[in-house]
Every structure is written in C-alpha cells, then in structure tokens.
Amino acid sequence: xxTETKSLVPSFVVFQVGTRRVALSRESxxxxxxxPLLFSFPHTTPLITGVVLRRGQIVPVLDLGPGLLxxxxxxxxxxxxxxxxxxxxxxRCAIPVQGECELVAGIMQPTAGQDEFVSGCLDLxxxxxxxxxxxxxxxxxxxxxxxxxxxxxxxx
Amino acid sequence: MTQPVSSSLxxxxxxxxxxxxxxxxxxxxxxxxxxxxxxxxxxxxxxxTVVDLDRPVMKKVRHIVERDGRAYYVVSGYEHFHMxxxxxxxxxxxxxxxxxxxxxxxxxxxxxxxxxALPQSFHGEERTWYRGLTVLERKVLPVANPLGxxxxxxxxxxxxxxxxxxxxxAAPWLQRGRG
Numbered sequence: 001x002x003t004e005t006k007s008l009v010p011s012f013v014v015f016q017v018g019t020r021r022v023a024l025s026r027e028s029x030x031x032x033x034x035x036p037l038l039f040s041f042p043h044t045t046p047l048i049t050g051v052v053l054r055r056g057q058i059v060p061v062l063d064l065g066p067g068l069l070x071x072x073x074x075x076x077x078x079x080x081x082x083x084x085x086x087x088x089x090x091x092r093c094a095i096p097v098q099g100e101c102e103l104v105a106g107i108m109q110p111t112a113g114q115d116e117f118v119s120g121c122l123d124l125x126x127x128x129x130x131x132x133x134x135x136x137x138x139x140x141x142x143x144x145x146x147x148x149x150x151x152x153x154x155x156x
Numbered sequence: 157m158t159q160p161v162s163s164s165l166x167x168x169x170x171x172x173x174x175x176x177x178x179x180x181x182x183x184x185x186x187x188x189x190x191x192x193x194x195x196x197x198x199x200x201x202x203x204x205t206v207v208d209l210d211r212p213v214m215k216k217v218r219h220i221v222e223r224d225g226r227a228y229y230v231v232s233g234y235e236h237f238h239m240x241x242x243x244x245x246x247x248x249x250x251x252x253x254x255x256x257x258x259x260x261x262x263x264x265x266x267x268x269x270x271x272x273a274l275p276q277s278f279h280g281e282e283r284t285w286y287r288g289l290t291v292l293e294r295k296v297l298p299v300a301n302p303l304g305x306x307x308x309x310x311x312x313x314x315x316x317x318x319x320x321x322x323x324x325x326a327a328p329w330l331q332r333g334r335g
Contacts, residue, residue, distance in 0.1 A: 039296035041184055042237035044280030051275070051289070051296055058289055058296065060277040086276040093277055 009105040012122060014129055015080055016099040017064045018073040023104075023122055023131045030081040030092060032101055046142035052079065052094055061094045064132075066148070067117060067141025074098060082134060116140065174271075176299070178263040178292065181233040182242040185263060185297055187290055192302035195223070195249040196262060202247055206230075207324075211317040214310065220321060221256055223249060227322045228256040229314060231305045237285065254322060255305045266292055271299060 011026040033054065038061060040050035049061045049072075059081060065073030076096030084091045108120035108131050117136035122129040175190040205222040212218045216235035220227050228249060234242040236257075244258035272289045274282065284307060287299045306314070315322065 041186070041282075041296075041298045042239055042285075043278055043282035044238065045278045045282065048277060053291065053296055058272050058275055060275045062277065084277070089276055091276050093275075 009107065011103055011105045012108075012129075012131060013080065014102040014104055014122075014124065015095075015097040016101075017095070017097060018069045018071075020068050021127070021129055022068065023129045024080075024082065024134060025131070026103065028082050028084075028134060030083055032097075033079050033081060033094065035077050036079055036094070046145040047138060049096070054081065054092075054094075057092065059092050059094050061096065062138060064095055064137055064141055066144040067137045067139075070144060084134065084138075174268045176266055176268045176290075177248070178266055178297070179246070179248065179259045179261065180263055181237060181244075181260050182239050184237070184239070185295070186259075186300050187266075187268060187292065187297045188248065188300040188302060189268075190265065192251055193248050194251040197247045197249065199245055199247055199258070207321065209314070209318050210321065213313055213317045217306070217310075217314060221247075223256070226254070228254050229306060229311075229322070230256045230258060233257050233259045236305055250302050250305070252302050253306060254311070255302075257305055268292065268299070 012023040013026055013029045014021060014023045016022075033052075036052040036054065038050040038052055047062045047064070047066060049063050052059050052061060061079065063073055065071055073096055076098055078097050078101070079094035080097050080101060081092055081094050084093055104122065104124060106122045106124065108122060111118050111121045111130065113121070113130060115130065117133050117140050118130040119133040120131045122131060176187045177190050177193060177196070178185055178187055180186070202221065202223070207220045207222070207227075209218055209220065216232045217229050218232075219230040221230050230247070233244065234240070242260050244260055246259050246261055248257045248259060250257065268290050270290055271287060272291075274286055274288055282298070284304045285298070285301060286304070287301045289296055290299050291297075
C-alpha cells in the first residue's frame with residue numbers, strides 16, 4: 001500500500017473493484033490481506049461470496065462488483081478488510097480488490113455523479129475518485145443481484 | 157451440545173466437544189451433530205414404504221418414508237440448499253424431527269471443538285439452515301441445524317395439505333407389530 005501522509009487532512013483508502021477506482025474513509029478500513037483461503041457454502045444473502053478465517057475470526061467476503069460495476073468483480077488476490085456496523089454491532093467484512101491500494105490524504109468534494117452510494121469525490125492528480133458510502137454501496141449491489149436472479153429465474 | 161459463544165475462536169479445550177457427521181451435497185460439505193441422527197442409510201438399502209405426497213407443497217419434499225414404525229418427510233438436500241442437481245446416495249434419518257434428508261455421501265465422523273456464530277452480514281435463509289460455522293482440519297464448514305430442514309411452519313403446511321398422511325404411512329407397520 002502506497003502512503004501519502006498529511007496531518008489534519010482526512011485520509012482515504014483508494015482501491016479498485018474491477019475497472020473502477022473508488023475510495024473509502026481510512027477509519028472504516030482495518031487492513032489489506034493477500035490471498036486468503038476462501039470458504040464458500042450455500043446461503044441466500046446477496047453479495048457474499050464466502051468467508052475467510054482471519055486471526056481466529058470468521059470474516060464474510062462481500063463483492064461490491066454488482067453495485068459498482070453491475071456485475072460480479074473478477075477474481076482477486078487482495079481483500080480489503082472493512083468494518084461495518086450492523087444493528088450497532090461492529091462486523092468486519094472483506095472486499096475483494098484488484099490492483100494496488102493507496103492511502104491518500106485529501107478533502108472530499110461534493111459529487112455531481114448519479115450513483116446514490118457515492119458520498120463525494122477526491123481529486124487525485126486530476127483523477128476524480130468516488131468516495132463510497134459503504135452501506136449504500138452494499139444495498140445497491142444487493143438490489144442489482146436480486147434483480148439479476150429474478151430475471152434469470154423468469155427466463156429459465 | 158457445543159454452545160455458540162462468539163464469532164471468534166476461543167482457547168482450546170475450554171468447551172464441550174461434540175461428535176459430528178460430515179456430509180456432502182454436490183461440491184459442498186456440511187457438519188451435523190451425530191446426536192441428531194437416528195440412522196444413516198444408503199438410499200438402496202432403506203427399504204420400508206415410500207409414499208408420494210398427495211400435494212407436494214414444496215419442491216424439496218415429495219415423499220414420505222416409513223421406517224421402524226415412524227414416518228418421515230424426505231427432504232432433498234440439494235433442493236433445500238437451493239443447489240443444482242446432485243446425486244443423493246445416502247439418507248440421514250433425524251431424531252428430533254420427522255425428517256429424512258437426502259445427501260450425496262457421508263465423508264467422515266469427527267469431533268467438533270468450536271461452534272462460531274454466523275456473522276451478522278448473513279441475513280438470509282442460512283440463519284435457519286445453520287447453527288453456525290465450525291473449523292475442521294483448517295476448513296470452515298457450516299453446521300446444519302437439524303430443525304432447519306423443515307421449520308415448524310413448513311411442517312404445519314405439509315400436514316395441512318396432506319392431512320393424516322404421516323400417521324397413515326406408519327400405520328401398517330404398527331399393525332403388523334401388534335399382530
């Protein structure tokens with residue numbers, strides 16, 4: 001992970017899901033892990049592709065691809081471990097990411113984009129990076145995946 | 157019975173251990189408490205009477221099987237877990253419910269040392285299907301809930317649509333036993 005540190009300026013982790021570069025607030029990111037063993041089993045929760053065992057804890061793996069790209073993201077070697085709060089209970093999840101992750105400092109600007117799960121954007125060397133609202137991105141992905149399943153069932 | 161305490165592993169040997177059977181359906185492995193199983197049979201050697209449901213109200217249950225004076229709804233494991241077709245060769249006859257589960261095979265008997273809560277991110281049917289997750293030989297496996305194959309609501313629905321069939325299926329055997 002590359003680092004750029006500036007004091008008193010908020011920091012963000014920039015990462016790539018499929019072809020899309022996005023960012024999350026540094027506070028919501030716990031760690032980046034490489035090539036964990038993914039265990040999968042039947043379930044009906046959208047976006048979850050399996051679980052990994054991390055320091056004795058079961059960490060679900062959540063694919064943000066259906067929300068961000070409209071399709072599952074490609075296989076990943078790295079997983080970004082983030083912290084969610086589900087019913088006020090902290091819960092770690094792992095997000096498969098492609099390419100490098102960067103820790104950057106910057107001021108989030110309002111976004112002109114249409115995506116409801118984007119809470120703002122960062123200007124990173126003239127590149128506009130969307131900053132995600134993680135829970136909204138997960139909700140959008142879950143909706144897309146459920147719609148895709150419904151459509152597939154209707155066609156079968 | 158192993159108690160769920162948290163989603164993290166605890167120091168070894170502080171909790172009760174539980175004998176489990178590891179079974180497979182298609183490419184997935186599952187664990188179920190050995191205490192919840194009355195009998196494990198090959199589908200070929202099950203014998204007894206198989207009765208078709210008058211009204212199969214759910215895809216996963218189409219038959220009743222009679223075994224030793226009791227009747228059981230036969231639950232297709234792959235339909236239950238919404239999986240693609242598999243090749244069931246084994247039946248798990250459960251002790252705590254009138255349920256016989258079709259699975260592909262029994263892989264092994266093992267000792268479960270830890271039962272981890274299913275993470276809160278899981279919010280679908282798996283919360284009914286599983287008691288939690290366990291780690292056996294460095295693999296994370298779901299621990300099947302024996303009462304999750306047919307919930308109380310599903311049992312009621314089956315009984316309402318096929319009234320008395322479960323009792324009727326077992327009756328001939330009971331009559332033979334009395335005679």
